[in-house]
Amino acid sequence: MIAGPCSAETEEQVLAIAHQLKETETSIFRAGIWKPRTRPGSFEGVGAVGLPWLQRARSETGLKMAVEVANKAHVEEALKADIDVLWIGARSTVSPFIVQEIADALAGTDKVVLVKNPVNPDLSLWLGAVERLQKANINNLGVIHRGFSTYLKTKYRNNPEWQLAIDFQSHFPDLPLILDPSHMGGRRDLIFDLSQTGLDLNYDGLMIETHTDPDNAWSDAAQQITPAKFKQLIAELRVRSIDVDAKDFKIKIHTLRKQIDAIDSQILSNLGSRMKIADEIGRLKNDNNVAILQMERWNEILERMKLAGNSQSLSEKFITELFKAIHQESIEHQHTIIKNKP
Structure with a gap:
């Protein structure tokens, strides 16, 4: 279970959410400090100033810390701060040049590196990103399925395209597959059903955005839930058996x-x-x-x-x-x- 705010906003906000998530099944705390936004003028994250906040949250709660990295400088700052998990976002996965830069900066690391699917439904780009990281001798890898953009109007922010994730697994069956229902749905009322579908398809984990005051979050307010709601959601989810002997x-x-x-x-x-x-x-x-x-x-x-x-x-x-x-x-x-x- 990975949970935490879309964006780290203040030190108080980070610590408050982390302490509430400590009482749940969360094992990794996520918080974006560098936020790639579609258009300029939007909140683009607090930057490296947020790394000490995450260090303090880890010290006080025992949760592992995760941030998104989008270039060499981000990687260097995150490694210097001893961040436990680094993920490559959908906008980065779409560019082999960016992925290669990140892979070179991470070469040989024993940190956990997670790769989100690219924005567009291109299986080769997703596979290629993982292959570039493997060639850089990065072995603690996993992937995050957050859905795919489409020009069609649907109820989802990003269409699930479940079959594409299944196709990915056929190439890398041993890599952990994590579902991001927050970005996939774009609305908090869709998170439970998407999470349950992921568990029904034998996903290995969930990444869910949580915030103590979701409606007033500085980014992606509509898709975040409170830690209390997160705890309730986890309690109601049903983890199904992969196989039975009956x-x-x-x-x-x-x-x-x-x-x-x-x-x-x-x-x-x-x-x-x-x-x-x-x-x-x-x-x-x-x-x-x-x-x-x-x-x-x-x-x-x-x-x-x-x-x-x-x-x-x-x-x-x-x-x-x-x-x-x-x-x-x-x-x-x-x-x-x-x-x-x-």
């Missing part, structure tokens, strides 16, 4: 998974059949000198599938993304046919 459970889940496997095979078979028909349509369009993209037909399909999906309790977002992918594959099939046929 014979009846194993028989039932094996049967259900076999049913899913059979349906998945049928889905692929149906998609293959659909693409063969799309190929025939491509040949017909080519023979009659007709453009591949027919927007009226595409809009008709999408609207019809949204209605059909709703009757099957499938979200409009899922149906839209699914059929956009199918439509794109059909276009590529038809383009290949037209390109290769005289």
Whole structure:
């Protein structure tokens, strides 16, 4: 459990929150002192002056201290202050140059280094950041999933894109995976459900922003909760078993998974059949000198599938993304046919 304010504001604020979190299951106290803000003029953190506050909080509470670092100077200041955990933020992970600078500054450290996913849903950037740190002989690594930016309006500040985090784990199955529901949701009322989903997906920990007076926090006020609310949230979360030995459970889940496997095979078979028909349509369009993209037909399909999906309790977002992918594959099939046929 990692908890603490989005930003260290004053020494009194840091100490007050740390002492309240000491009475919870928190093991690491987080507080941003260098804050990368989207636009100038926003509160960008107190800077290195906040490091002695964290040192005092650790001395008085026994909690480990964590800060975000975004360049070589931050790393040097944090190491000089003997900060226990350093995390690389989403805006930094998106730049290989920044990650490499941080990796070089941290080379060979035994400190814990956590890497947040990049702002955009680019798995290679996330993987590459970890690989750069590993090549710098940094072994105490973990990653933080805080969601991904999108131009679409959703209820989340950053879309979870759970599958991308699962894909990351397939490359680095031994790295601890921590969920940041505060940045993912952007609203305190979403933190519990996101945290429970993370635990249901076997995440190794949570990073939750806490503040004694969230509404008046100097940054990200809407997504912070009080230490008391944090304690209540942790008590209500359910940590599920990864596996059980019960014979009846194993028989039932094996049967259900076999049913899913059979349906998945049928889905692929149906998609293959659909693409063969799309190929025939491509040949017909080519023979009659007709453009591949027919927007009226595409809009008709999408609207019809949204209605059909709703009757099957499938979200409009899922149906839209699914059929956009199918439509794109059909276009590529038809383009290949037209390109290769005289």
